[in-house]
Amino acid sequence: MFSGFMVNTWLGGSVMAAVAGLVGFFVVLRGSTFAAHAIPQGAFAGAAGAALIGVNTLVGTGTFALLGVAAIALWSRHGRNDVVTALVLVSLLGVGSLFLSLSTEYAQQAFSLLFGSPLAVSSSELVPTAALGAFCVALLAALYRPLLLGSVAPELAITGPVPPARAELGFLLAVGVATTLALPVVGALLVFSLMIGPPAAARQLAGRPSLAMGLSAALALVTAWVAIAASYETNWPVGFFVGTFSAVWYVAGRAWAAWSRRARASVGPRARQKLALGRAS
Amino acid sequence: MVPITSLPGPRPGLGAGSAGLRAPELSEPALSVEGLTVRLPGREVLRDVSFSVAPGELTGLIGSNGAGKTTLLRAVLGLQGLAAGRVAAKRPIGYVPQKVLLDPDLPVRARDLVGLGLEGTRLGLPWPSRARRARVDELLGSVEASSLAEARVGTLSGGEQQKILIAHALARRPKLLLLDEPLANLDLKATQEVVALLSRIAKTHGVAVLLSTHDINPLLAVMDRVVYLAGGRAASGTTDEVVQTDVLSALYGHHVCVVRLHGRVLVSTTDEHGEQGCDVAADAWEGAGPTTVRAVVPAPGDEGSSS
Numbered sequence: 001m002f003s004g005f006m007v008n009t010w011l012g013g014s015v016m017a018a019v020a021g022l023v024g025f026f027v028v029l030r031g032s033t034f035a036a037h038a039i040p041q042g043a044f045a046g047a048a049g050a051a052l053i054g055v056n057t058l059v060g061t062g063t064f065a066l067l068g069v070a071a072i073a074l075w076s077r078h079g080r081n082d083v084v085t086a087l088v089l090v091s092l093l094g095v096g097s098l099f100l101s102l103s104t105e106y107a108q109q110a111f112s113l114l115f116g117s118p119l120a121v122s123s124s125e126l127v128p129t130a131a132l133g134a135f136c137v138a139l140l141a142a143l144y145r146p147l148l149l150g151s152v153a154p155e156l157a158i159t160g161p162v163p164p165a166r167a168e169l170g171f172l173l174a175v176g177v178a179t180t181l182a183l184p185v186v187g188a189l190l191v192f193s194l195m196i197g198p199p200a201a202a203r204q205l206a207g208r209p210s211l212a213m214g215l216s217a218a219l220a221l222v223t224a225w226v227a228i229a230a231s232y233e234t235n236w237p238v239g240f241f242v243g244t245f246s247a248v249w250y251v252a253g254r255a256w257a258a259w260s261r262r263a264r265a266s267v268g269p270r271a272r273q274k275l276a277l278g279r280a281s
Numbered sequence: 282m283v284p285i286t287s288l289p290g291p292r293p294g295l296g297a298g299s300a301g302l303r304a305p306e307l308s309e310p311a312l313s314v315e316g317l318t319v320r321l322p323g324r325e326v327l328r329d330v331s332f333s334v335a336p337g338e339l340t341g342l343i344g345s346n347g348a349g350k351t352t353l354l355r356a357v358l359g360l361q362g363l364a365a366g367r368v369a370a371k372r373p374i375g376y377v378p379q380k381v382l383l384d385p386d387l388p389v390r391a392r393d394l395v396g397l398g399l400e401g402t403r404l405g406l407p408w409p410s411r412a413r414r415a416r417v418d419e420l421l422g423s424v425e426a427s428s429l430a431e432a433r434v435g436t437l438s439g440g441e442q443q444k445i446l447i448a449h450a451l452a453r454r455p456k457l458l459l460l461d462e463p464l465a466n467l468d469l470k471a472t473q474e475v476v477a478l479l480s481r482i483a484k485t486h487g488v489a490v491l492l493s494t495h496d497i498n499p500l501l502a503v504m505d506r507v508v509y510l511a512g513g514r515a516a517s518g519t520t521d522e523v524v525q526t527d528v529l530s531a532l533y534g535h536h537v538c539v540v541r542l543h544g545r546v547l548v549s550t551t552d553e554h555g556e557q558g559c560d561v562a563a564d565a566w567e568g569a570g571p572t573t574v575r576a577v578v579p580a581p582g583d584e585g586s587s588s
């Protein structure tokens with residue numbers, strides 16, 4: 001499990017999981033889960049197209065992810081982008097279904113693109129994977145404060161030097177890169193679960209942004225490692241384990257939050273004071 | 282409708298003429314607005330609005346729903362294009378927007394939100410330092426919210442959130458502080474606390490504070506000047522200059538009356554009552570008692586409304 005070509009998957013999988021966890025922190029904070037769902041699905045069309053013409057899937061995935069990002073960023077208005085996102089999703093999916101129907105011999109490849117494969121990372125892909133991962137982390141670090149402020153309350157960010165629309169473009173770009181990295185391993189259908197389950201749990205567990213972001217990356221890493229190992233052992237798709245684990249993290253996070261809230265309410269002096277006063281609004 | 286600035290005779294506190302009525306300010310104004318006109322699709326929202334705000338002064342921007350308060354503040358921030366006029370504001374400007382919805386699940390403590398105000402929205406990661414932490418503590422202390430520092434912002438009450446947002450806006454030591462309806466949704470006690478806080482900030486830090494509200498009463502005791510918006514035009518000056526039956530009637534373009542009772546102000550239209558209108562309104566208000574009636578600021582043309 002740790003030898004030969006599997007080493008590539010462990011390395012590539014670790015990069016993609018950490019990146020997905022970091023990007024996912026903002027996905028959940030900004031309520032952009034639909035975009036995080038649509039971009040991978042659109043990128044799948046690119047992967048299918050690449051398979052059809054015999055190009056590396058990383059190139060096809062990346063191209064279509066960028067296409068989706070550009071369309072969403074360009075046509076969304078006033079921060080509302082759900083309709084545009086849906087239209088981008090359906091048009092790219094349409095193209096993807098065409099590509100698939102043209103390449104019936106690649107059914108096995110299409111299956112692993114949709115549901116993921118533990119053998120997806122080749123040694124020639126390690127360097128581009130690391131480079132894309134580093135770019136994504138640098139992008140998030142640069143935009144950390146404008147993105148965070150804009151996620152907390154968009155009205156507060158409008159007076160800053162980074163216009164919210166530009167911050168949003170940078171954010172979507174990060175989603176596109178994370179998608180490109182994660183899609184071959186996790187599969188197009190379930191890439192976004194890695195960007196949602198771990199950060200959603202993390203924000204229940206950690207009350208400060210930097211901690212929640214780090215925890216999100218850590219949970220995503222654990223998820224990916226367990227999923228790759230389990231998939232290797234069982235031959236079940238990686239996506240199945242990633243999806244299941246992400247949901248488990250989230251339920252655990254909610255349960256912990258509920259438990260700790262109750263524990264605080266029964267002992268904390270401030271909580272008692274608040275209960276007595278009630279909420280002002 | 283007669284433009285308010287061209288009405289015959291000297292009218293204290295009206296439009297552009299108001300600036301000349303006061304002794305020249307010793308210090309240059311932190312904000313000066315001259316002949317501001319804003320057109321939005323469909324209509325002219327602000328027309329020839331002029332006023333200025335001096336450092337250390339608290340100015341109330343009064344107007345009913347849709348009067349153009351938010352539009353005016355956005356114009357000052359440079360977020361709104363001007364059809365005509367000039368806005369000169371000293372920077373940095375602190376801004377507390379009208380609608381800030383904070384999700385209770387946000388992994389952001391009050392301290393983090395204030396910290397985000399500190400570095401503006403600069404690029405790069407924030408590096409924790411002792412100086413930074415001390416400054417955040419100082420800001421939280423200045424709005425009397427030190428005990429809220431570690432709580433998630435989204436779980437705080439409306440009044441508590443308002444204080445944190447004020448601390449956030451103060452972080453970059455603004456020369457001008459704009460607050461859009463900071464008193465909406467606050468109960469009487471929280472309103473008094475926030476008003477006292479803003480007054481203190483203006484006086485002790487020499488910040489020019491401009492806050493919008495639809496109810497003038499909570500500000501009466503602390504307000505240095507008032508900018509009264511109606512029908513897209515503005516009357517400005519001290520409260521005594523502006524909040525007068527004749528001045529506001531000229532602003533609204535029809536007869537309104539201003540009733541003062543128990544240290545509170547009621548502005549009401551009176552067309553339905555004719556000449557006795559103001560007395561009728563005063564009687565009705567007296568009957569209802571000072572604590573249950575809030576000032577009604579009627580929209581122009583909205584003749585039927587009174588308390």
Ligand SMILES: Nc1ncnc2c1ncn2[C@@H]1O[C@H](COP(=O)(O)OP(=O)(O)OP(=O)(O)O)[C@@H](O)[C@H]1O
Nearest residue numbers: 321322326344345346347348349350351352353495
């Ligand atoms: N983007 C826009 N396009 C067209 N009209 C607009 C736009 N924004 C505001 N308006 C109009 O401008 C007028 C003033 O709006 P504004 O938000 O400034 O009022 P306000 O005084 O802040 O009201 P409120 O007390 O309800 O917050 C309103 O009639 C509104 O319909």
Ligand SMILES: [Mg+2]
Nearest residue numbers: 350351379461
């Ligand atoms: Mg408004």
